Amino acid sequence: MRTRVTYPYEIKMKAVQLRLEGVPCKVVMEELNIRNKTQIETWLRWYKQGEFHRFKQPVGKQYTYGKGPEYETDFQRLEMENKFLKQQIEVLKKYEGIGKEVVGQAAVELVELLKVDIPIKRICMYLGIPRSTYYRWKWKSINPNSKHKLEQRIGELCKTNKYRYGYRKITALIRMEQVVNQKVVQRIMQKYGWQCRVKVKKRKKTGQPYHVADNLLNRNFTANKPLEKLVTDITYLPFGNKQLYLSSILDVYNGEIIAFTIDSKQDTTLVLDTLSQLGDIPVGCILHSDQGSVYTSADYQKAIKGKGITMSMSRKGTPADNACIESFHASLKSETFYLDRLTCTTTAIVEQTVRDYISYYNNIRIQTKLNNQSPINYRKLVG
Structure with missing residues (x-):
């Protein structure tokens, strides 16, 4: 029978910190000598759910008991909340290609998730953003005419049509739903690389020069009725x-x-x-x-x-x-x-x-x- 391993509080918190910084599980296990990958995932789940008291509980049935006292003092609770929120926003900013608008969207989602237990003013303070900025981001996220919603809709139309349409046709489709400037659509498509794919230019063989009929069409590619x-x-x-x-x-x-x-x-x-x-x-x-x-x-x-x-x-x-x-x-x-x-x-x-x-x-x-x-x-x- 295998011996159950007990990890000290410092090791658990160090493992959680490394995972939040994006360090792979395998590297964390090797560095801290942790046997099981599932153990690290469990600690990370506790941390995200705010169940900090579990890190100091011994192994065994105690894990299934009541939560018990989460913090020894109010100062400790605030300190842990502050650290948790700051690490969350730092992790979001580290994703490659993430911009201010995406960080704003993530901040709104985070505030909406935590505002049941923590006042919005305090969460904004932890995140280092003014409360007015949070409300501005929130308004943009729910406003159907916001730039973010417009970008999403343009992306959907480009993907649906397999990037066959240029900005003029995408503008025509958007205008069936809302008023939009053609240049705005063009800038958004250029920003994300959603332009119409360039055609492969080929020259067709000309065929035989044997003359049978004159060029009656004469490049006049217009007609007044079908089959003309x-x-x-x-x-x-x-x-x-x-x-x-x-x-x-x-x-x-x-x-x-x-x-x-x-x-x-x-x-x-x-x-x-x-x-x-x-x-x-x-x-x-x-x-x-x-x-x-x-x-x-x-x-x-x-x-x-x-x-x-x-x-x-x-x-x-x-x-x-x-x-x-x-x-x-x-x-x-x-x-x-x-x-x-x-x-x-x-x-x-x-x-x-x-x-x-x-x-x-x-x-x-x-x-x-x-x-x-x-x-x-x-x-x-x-x-």
Whole structure:
């Protein structure tokens, strides 16, 4: 049977002091020759609960008895309370990255916890802060329009949208709840590094120079009604077990993806499948693309004419002529695969990620040019 070890009062208090200063349990045990880590945790719990009388009690059943006299004199009680509160606030200040606002919040929580037994004036005196400062911190913590609450809300919105939004869109979302200045939102996002993630810039291959149609779109990316101007393109999806390709068609009117196809082959069948998803097309509809071989092929041109669509093509080596669809494909990759580091995954996950993002892009993701509405919501509101 193991012999029960008794530790003197000085050892117990020294162990508690070291733990409050952030010294690891293992180091405390080695330095003070303490056998059990649980023993140190018990002493620390007593100290935080103000049960100082237990440190001088012997081992055994006495621990379960009544509290008994906590302090020999009032001076001893005040001295222990003072030491306890000062150590608490010092520990809070030692956390890396903690600022005045966080210390203020911690002080308010500490006062709220102890004010049942100790007057607020005395607690503030122990903490070394004026009582007016405590009430100011408390007012900020409960005021819904305080800077702290605003920072929390901005952080929640940035995290919810996976840091895809810049300060303008975050401001638009905040303004649905309260009045806020755009520059204030910008400063807060810069302070905590919540800005929109920078897109990885890539230059798309220009394709074949074979001329089939003029550049009728001429970078005029505005439309007065749905299905008036469409743009299409193919992008690579090199994130799975095999190379995949995404062919998509975007309506310039509201930026909605109205058709898309994912396949492992970049051939005419890929673009024909995407084109077949279009329903009734109004007269005069323009479909713009680059001069890739799939778009200049005879089968594709025949399908375009069969739907009564007017074909438009970018100039050679000028991806900016098709900027709308280029921007969408860049957003898709930067806000999913690059942001979530899905650069090496399965083919099924790649396909599902693209489908989920297109649904999110059409139904949820707001756009500044659409008066901070999603493409489908904008079409419903205006239409």
